Amino acid sequence: MVCAMESRPIIILVNPQMGENIGAAARAMLNCGLARLRLVNPRDGWPSERAEAMSSGALDKMPPVDVYDSLADAVADCHHVYATTARSRDMVKPVMTARDAAADSRAREKTGQQTAFIFGAERAGLSNDDVALAHTIITIPVNPDFWSLNLAQCVLLCAYEWFQAEAPAHRPYEEAPASMKNLTALYERLETELQTHGFFRTQELRPNVMRNLQNMLARAEMTEQEVNTFHGIITSLTKSGK
Amino acid sequence: MVCAMESRPIIILVNPQMGENIGAAARAMLNCGLARLRLVNPRDGWPSERAEAMSSGALDKMPPVDVYDSLADAVADCHHVYATTARSRDMVKPVMTARDAAADSRAREKTGQQTAFIFGAERAGLSNDDVALAHTIITIPVNPDFWSLNLAQCVLLCAYEWFQAEAPAHRPYEEAPASMKNLTALYERLETELQTHGFFRTQELRPNVMRNLQNMLARAEMTEQEVNTFHGIITSLTKSGK
Numbered sequence: 001m002v003c004a005m006e007s008r009p010i011i012i013l014v015n016p017q018m019g020e021n022i023g024a025a026a027r028a029m030l031n032c033g034l035a036r037l038r039l040v041n042p043r044d045g046w047p048s049e050r051a052e053a054m055s056s057g058a059l060d061k062m063p064p065v066d067v068y069d070s071l072a073d074a075v076a077d078c079h080h081v082y083a084t085t086a087r088s089r090d091m092v093k094p095v096m097t098a099r100d101a102a103a104d105s106r107a108r109e110k111t112g113q114q115t116a117f118i119f120g121a122e123r124a125g126l127s128n129d130d131v132a133l134a135h136t137i138i139t140i141p142v143n144p145d146f147w148s149l150n151l152a153q154c155v156l157l158c159a160y161e162w163f164q165a166e167a168p169a170h171r172p173y174e175e176a177p178a179s180m181k182n183l184t185a186l187y188e189r190l191e192t193e194l195q196t197h198g199f200f201r202t203q204e205l206r207p208n209v210m211r212n213l214q215n216m217l218a219r220a221e222m223t224e225q226e227v228n229t230f231h232g233i234i235t236s237l238t239k240s241g242k
Numbered sequence: 243m244v245c246a247m248e249s250r251p252i253i254i255l256v257n258p259q260m261g262e263n264i265g266a267a268a269r270a271m272l273n274c275g276l277a278r279l280r281l282v283n284p285r286d287g288w289p290s291e292r293a294e295a296m297s298s299g300a301l302d303k304m305p306p307v308d309v310y311d312s313l314a315d316a317v318a319d320c321h322h323v324y325a326t327t328a329r330s331r332d333m334v335k336p337v338m339t340a341r342d343a344a345a346d347s348r349a350r351e352k353t354g355q356q357t358a359f360i361f362g363a364e365r366a367g368l369s370n371d372d373v374a375l376a377h378t379i380i381t382i383p384v385n386p387d388f389w390s391l392n393l394a395q396c397v398l399l400c401a402y403e404w405f406q407a408e409a410p411a412h413r414p415y416e417e418a419p420a421s422m423k424n425l426t427a428l429y430e431r432l433e434t435e436l437q438t439h440g441f442f443r444t445q446e447l448r449p450n451v452m453r454n455l456q457n458m459l460a461r462a463e464m465t466e467q468e469v470n471t472f473h474g475i476i477t478s479l480t481k482s483g484k
Contacts, residue, residue: 028395033385061388099406141406143275146300153270156395157402164341164383190475199478213471220462223334229455233432236441237479 007109008033009162011155012074014040014130015121023054024152025119026065030058032159038066038074038116071118071130079113080105083126083134084154086147095137102161104136117158122151178227186227187214193234249351250275251404253397254316256282256372257363265296266394267361268307272300274401280308280316285363313360313372318423321355322347322463325368325376326396328389333370333457337379344403346378355419359400364393374453375422377460417465424469429456435476 011029016022016039026037039046046067052059059065068074075081082101096104105115118134120126131137140157142149149157178186191210200206222230253271258264258281268279281288288309294301301307310316317323324343338346347357360376362368373379382399384391391399420428433452442448464472 024392024395027392030388031384031391031395056390056392058388142273142402143405146272146303148298149273150266150269150298153266153273153395153398156398160384160399160402163385194475194478197478197481199474209471212468213475216462216464216468216471220458222458226334226454226458229451229458232441233436233455234479236436236439237476239439240482 007112007114008036009105009109010036010038010078010114010116011159012038012040012071012116012118013042013151013155014071014074014118014126015043016119016151017043017122019044019048019050019052020054021122021151022048023051023056023059024150025155026051026055026062027058028152028156029159030062032156032163034159034162035062037062038068040068040071040074042067043121071133075116075118075133077114078116080108080115080136081134082115082117082136082138082158083131084117084119084138084140084158085126085131086139086149087125089128089131089137093131093134093137095139098138098140098158098161099165101136101138101158102165105162106165117155119151119154178222178224182224182227183217183222186230187217189231190234193238197238249354249356250278251347251351252278252280252320252356252358253401254280254282254313254358254360255284255393255397256313256316256360256368257285257366258361258393259285259364260393261286261290261292262296263364263393264290265293265298265301266392267397268293268297268304269300270394270398271401272304274398274405276401276404277304279304280310280358282310282313282316284309313375314422314426317358317360317375318421318426319356320358320422321419322350322357322378323376323422324357324359324378324380324400325373326359326361326380326382326400327368327373328381328391329367331370331373331379333373333379333453335373335376335379335457335461337381340380340382340400340403341407343378343380343400344407347404348407359397361393361396370453371449374456375426375460377463417467420464420466420469424466425459425464428469428472429459431473432476435480439480 011034013022013025029037046065108115118126118130120130138158194200200209253276255264255267271279288307350357360368360372362372436442442451
């Protein structure tokens with residue numbers, strides 16, 4: 001795993017203020033399979049007990065965090081840098097969503113490029129000089145009436161999109177579904193019992209009522225076990241109460 | 243905007259422990275255009291100064307947070323409930339990623355269904371009883387070696403995916419789905435009748451059997467009419483045969 005981590009994106013926090021946010025960002029990174037964190041001039045120094053506590057163990061599982069004096073040094077070994085910004089900038093630079101940037105980064109990684117995602121300080125974000133260093137701007141689409149994302153939340157969204165860019169999409173449940181034969185037998189028994197108990201107000205309505213019931217039960221996609229349970233329910237309810 | 247908010251998903255936190263997480267969740271929600279937050283038995287009560295501070299103004303911009311004694315009450319007016327879980331559960335219930343669930347919710351909203359996303363407590367997550375109430379399980383694909391997401395981060399990812407999603411065209415059927423209130427009442431009546439008729443072999447097994455039945459019936463996504471029909475079936479079967 002460490003080996004594979006080598007080519008994954010590096011997360012760089014520029015002038016982060018609160019240790020809590022650094023720790024929460026580390027946790028979010030590792031949740032999404034990213035482990036390389038760099039800091040540029042963290043306000044309260046490094047290491048940080050608050051970061052440690054908020055990381056829920058992530059910092060212990062990651063390679064040591066590297067600290068730099070300048071963003072230029074921090075990105076020196078990278079090939080492509082994405083700068084996250086909320087405010088629009090007067091720069092002629094490609095702007096991507098986090099999702100598109102994730103796909104873009106994955107494609108670059110495949111060709112051996114080292115990518116980095118850079119994030120500004122809690123209040124001010126990245127300076128124009130920081131953004132100018134980057135190749136691409138990431139703007140995460142959010143509510144225009146309440147757009148200010150917490151730093152760790154912003155890191156999470158970029159890391160999450162990166163992780164999803166190759167994650168499998170769908171997992172149906174695993175139990176064996178009932179065979180149509182057993183389902184049909186259940187429908188027939190239910191109809192017989194309902195007939196016996198005077199459920200159908202008129203015999204003309206009966207086929208339609210049964211179709212509706214079958215539609216409903218089909219949607220449940222019952223397992224074999226559940227068909228048996230349903231038989232048990234009918235058996236139980238048709239006995240006189242205790 | 244208030245008008246449009248009406249039909250958007252409701253976020254429900256079950257037994258949340260830390261006010262900070264509630265506040266961070268509120269901020270993340272509003273970042274993604276969701277404003278209706280409900281709490282079930284928050285450990286430290288409500289309102290919370292810590293939540294207020296961490297929300298960065300979001301709680302002031304949202305409708306008042308509603309507090310409930312039970313999850314059943316909190317989802318009573320909803321039609322489709324998504325339960326977020328990290329651990330796998332032995333339940334036969336559809337499992338979706340947050341992305342697929344977001345698309346699914348958008349489609350339901352278009353037909354007037356009220357959806358809700360429920361989240362468990364920081365440490366333990368949702369109980370099996372909580373999950374059994376839901377129609378669909380959401381499992382967010384994350385690093386299997388470090389999968390524990392912070393509560394607010396989990397809320398963010400679901401809200402973010404909702405915000406990014408556009409309602410797809412597909413729609414299974416058009417009838418009005420039953421409200422959770424009426425579904426819960428049906429489950430309760432069924433349990434009472436099964437108990438009266440000696441269905442449960444042991445009382446220890448009873449909660450698990452009922453959870454399995456709820457999972458099955460939730461998958462059927464019954465309409466109001468079908469819930470009434472199901473009541474009619476129970477009434478009919480529990481009468482002595484003609």
